[in-house]
Amino acid sequence: MTVEQRPLRADARRNREALVVAAREVFGAKGVDAPLDEIARRAEVAIGTLYNRFPTRADLVEAAFLPTLEEAKAVTEEALALDDPWDGFVLFLERSVLMQVGDRGFTEVCSRAFDPASGLEKAKHGNASRMQRIVARAQEAGALRPDFRLLDLASVFAAATAAPDWRRGLALVLDGLRAAAAHPLP
Structure with a gap:
């Protein structure tokens, strides 16, 4: 089983979901070039967590x-x-x-x-x-x-x-x- 196929831990899943919700809100209001640190803050996670879940802006935009x-x-x-x-x-x-x-x-x-x-x-x-x-x-x-x-x-x-x-x-x-x-x- 690869890393991508492995189910996320509950906390990692919550963080991912919070990031997607925050991205929809921030991107919806400010566009897809909005600051990623604002999304991380809104999701109440560190910016490193955002990049761990979504290595590129495009990955986050797609998820959102x-x-x-x-x-x-x-x-x-x-x-x-x-x-x-x-x-x-x-x-x-x-x-x-x-x-x-x-x-x-x-x-x-x-x-x-x-x-x-x-x-x-x-x-x-x-x-x-x-x-x-x-x-x-x-x-x-x-x-x-x-x-x-x-x-x-x-x-x-x-x-x-x-x-x-x-x-x-x-x-x-x-x-x-x-x-x-x-x-x-x-």
């Missing part, structure tokens, strides 16, 4: 955000399961904006590139594939403007999350994305 990417996966699957493609597109955007609006760390995880072999990138790639299907379904149904691209989601998220009331901001953006409202883009 893989569960959130799993939630995002569930959102994309729910959107794809809806009969009406436009309703699926709207559900995906509403839930995705809601996940990002109060979580700077998650927003940064979604917009940054990580090691291609990491669990984060693998999860993001799977989510991107489902997002592309959500977009394609809405376009094929004639509900979403045909020139919308997956890369345009960054603009949608930025506009909606920057609005004082994200629901109003997203509603304005959605009206501009309807195929019936489309004018040629530059």
Whole structure:
């Protein structure tokens, strides 16, 4: 049995869990470049304990955000399961904006590139594939403007999350994305 396969002692498991919880809080508020010593303090462990459990920042970011990417996966699957493609597109955007609006760390995880072999990138790639299907379904149904691209989601998220009331901001953006409202883009 290797060290990684061996179950953690109870205190080591508690420390690891406390670090992940603290990382979600600190990264969520300040972004994934937040000071690691602040995370250790919040978890009430020494910085050495943090580095013992998570040798790199990327390891800690992955532990903190893989569960959130799993939630995002569930959102994309729910959107794809809806009969009406436009309703699926709207559900995906509403839930995705809601996940990002109060979580700077998650927003940064979604917009940054990580090691291609990491669990984060693998999860993001799977989510991107489902997002592309959500977009394609809405376009094929004639509900979403045909020139919308997956890369345009960054603009949608930025506009909606920057609005004082994200629901109003997203509603304005959605009206501009309807195929019936489309004018040629530059």
